[in-house]
Amino acid sequence: MTPTVRIDLARLDTNIAAQPGPLRPHVKTHKIPEIARRQIAAGAHGLTVATVGEAEVFAEVSDDIFIAYPVWADKRLRALAERVRLSVGCDSLEAAERLVGIPAGVLIELDSGHHRSGVPVTALEALARGVFDLGLDLRGAFTFPGHSYAPGAQAQAARDEDQALRAAGDILRARGVADPVLSGGSTPSARYSRVATERRPGVYVFNDAQQLELGTCDWSGIALTVAARVVSRREDRHQIIVDAGSKILGSDRPAWATGFGRIRGASDARITALSEHHGTVAWPAGERLPAIGEELAVVPNHVCLVLNLVDEVEVVSGGRVVDRWQVAARGMN
Amino acid sequence: MTPTVRIDLARLDTNIAAQPGPLRPHVKTHKIPEIARRQIAAGAHGLTVATVGEAEVFAEVSDDIFIAYPVWADKRLRALAERVRLSVGCDSLEAAERLVGIPAGVLIELDSGHHRSGVPVTALEALARGVFDLGLDLRGAFTFPGHSYAPGAQAQAARDEDQALRAAGDILRARGVADPVLSGGSTPSARYSRVATERRPGVYVFNDAQQLELGTCDWSGIALTVAARVVSRREDRHQIIVDAGSKILGSDRPAWATGFGRIRGASDARITALSEHHGTVAWPAGERLPAIGEELAVVPNHVCLVLNLVDEVEVVSGGRVVDRWQVAARGMN
Structure with a gap:
């Protein structure tokens, strides 16, 4: 029957094996537990998701999940945090306040040039102080260098990510976060990234016409x-x-x-x-x-x-x- | 919880009541049987769908279904045709040949200016002859004036539809189809359409930002x-x-x-x-x-x-x- 989505198993496994770590791959790309298991078996130390709903599904696969999104916390998030080792994104004090009492780690989101969510690096220190003052478990910072999605932009986007994460590392260590998570990475920029302690590409398992035209794959x-x-x-x-x-x-x-x-x-x-x-x-x-x-x-x-x-x-x-x-x-x- | 899709019931019913007939609305827009029932109750004489899968669902609501698509027939289509009064779109002899033995009516698709599927009016006569020669039940012609989706293009797209359907009516009557179905219509062009014996708008039940910007709704x-x-x-x-x-x-x-x-x-x-x-x-x-x-x-x-x-x-x-x-x-x- 057509149309039907087909996955080439050998190529999937080759793509999973070839991606350089350390990896916390984004499973929003596939939404399929069987693929996440292959990513974990190949060395990923945890999974990234976009929503609480995805996290609930993938808690069956990994007990270390990061919701790379500025979540607006509710009862479902609390239940999830009691079930797995959870980290969530945060880019405002308003959202941080809702996390009080929920046993989840916090990664502050940085805008490294994509201009979507995330605070500029210049605003990190103030937000980090606010998060600490609320008694939250501040674990690090993350950014999505989405401006890597343009021809020839990958290396520069990775440099922007590096610069933002390096500055964040300095600020967070100065505030007493001994070994901060510095999370970065998109499929096009991952190979150029140098500072991140983990990368979150998603598309690399399959690739697509965008990656083909950006030169990320053949x-x-x-x-x-x-x-x-x-x-x-x-x-x-x-x-x-x-x-x-x-x-x-x-x-x-x-x-x-x-x-x-x-x-x-x-x-x-x-x-x-x-x-x-x-x-x-x-x-x-x-x-x-x-x-x-x-x-x-x-x-x-x-x-x-x-x-x-x-x-x-x-x-x-x-x-x-x-x-x-x-x-x-x-x-x- | 967000994000969530919300339908305003009073406005839905007003939109359904206000659409001029004769109507065979396209239910691919909503895919919801409760809404199709409201359309039938408001006077629609049948339903339009895009796929066999949709037809199977909406056969519970109406026993008169048109798949407005150049279908490539298979066993599922045959089973469906034995269950409801079915018409299907066709724009090639290759697809027509696969319909032999399936108890479905055929509507030839015309390209009235959208340049997607459909034959030019100049090719209708030859295809109609081929469909007849296969012993199929040729019921009429249809077109989708999708070029109505541009600012200021609605009236002209409706005129293009009118012209194609009028010519088709003449050709089909000359070939002995006494009262041919001439099916047209898109939400933006429907109000300007004059020749169609039925119209197939879909979006009108809800409207959206495109319709707002085209001036089809406020x-x-x-x-x-x-x-x-x-x-x-x-x-x-x-x-x-x-x-x-x-x-x-x-x-x-x-x-x-x-x-x-x-x-x-x-x-x-x-x-x-x-x-x-x-x-x-x-x-x-x-x-x-x-x-x-x-x-x-x-x-x-x-x-x-x-x-x-x-x-x-x-x-x-x-x-x-x-x-x-x-x-x-x-x-x-």
Whole structure:
């Protein structure tokens, strides 16, 4: 049946083994316990999640979980903290106050250039003092150098991360945090990162069209594709329509991306438009247009969205489906 | 808990009642049987779906279903066709051949200017002949004037639809289809459409930021919002971060949209960036920045993506949650 998400088991394991540590990988990418277990077996010392719902699922896999998000604490968070060794992100005194009495460690989030959540390094000392004064267990700092997601930006983003984490380390040690956690890393920047005591890449297990176009991986590194069928074709436009749209591929398309995804085995083809159930593919001039009914392997732009859109995936080895994994944390956003 | 999808029941019912017929509404927007029942009760003569999976769910609500998609027939389609009065889309002889022996009607898809699936009107006659020669039950033609999704393009898209459907009607009647179904319509263009014997809008039940910016509705027409919490704020950037990202809002953003979504009660605020669990909101200069922990009502750009991202929604009446509806066809894409 199409569309279906397929994972190449050998390539998945190669990607997991090849990622340099120390690692606390972000499991929001896959939301699949079987994959998290492989990451732990390969040496990861804990897991990163985005939400309390994800943490509840992955507490079955690891007893050391970091919610890399400025959480607004509630009863569910408290119950979770009583169950595993938990750390949470924090970038405000208001959110810190809600953590009082909850047995979780705190990592202050720094903005190292992505300008999303996180405080500037200049505001770290004041917030760290506030967190201490509340009696919280301040364990370190973290940042997400998301500005690594642009062509040629990876090394600079890693330097920004290094600079922010180095300064944070100095400030936190001066305040008596003996061995602060300094957590960084994104899949594109991880290889350039020097200061972090742990890295939190997520996408590296699968890779995707964004990583391909950023140069983080090559075609052989792609471990996940969406099997899609050609349902319409127009010779006059040299265009085909596949039955994978935004409801399985996600519709992320950064300005620098060449389209909404790529096709394995047709590196010059581009998904030029995406609606919910249609992917419009401009086929390379001079190349034979695929037939109606033919199956293609689509490489999505941003793989983290794809797993959240399906309940299960097919696991493929040697060309055969050898397993089906449930996306246990799907929708827990 | 945030983020949560909330539906305003009174506004939903008003939107359903106000849409001019004849209607075969597209239920891919909501994927919720309770809403489809309200559409049928308000006069819709059947339902439109995008996939066989959706059809299987909505066969519980209506026994007259149209899969407005160039389906590649299989055993599931056959089983469905034996259960309800089914029509399917078709735009190629290859797909038509697979329909032989399946008791479903066929509507040929026309490209009226959106340039996705569908044949040009000039190719209709040849395909209609092929469909007849296969012994299939040719019932009519359909088109989706998706090029209505651009500022000021609605009336012209409806005229394109009218022209395609009028020509199709002439061709089909000449071939002996006495009273052909001529199916058209999108939410933005529906009010301008003149020739269609039925229209298939979907979004009109909820509306969304796209419809607001296209002028199809005003703020009072918005029946669905995503309750989101402010989890981070930066006075120096006059920016807040809410806990609704692309994994609940979807990341559709056409070139003409002013952002990734809007905020109810803050019409000048814009969601300028969206990652999986963060919405970055540029707050209007001079207006008080919301506090951390405050809850906001986010209007997503494209509501059809939102329902597919959650398992259930809250139904609100008079400020109270009065019901929870399951998104029964979520993920059936």
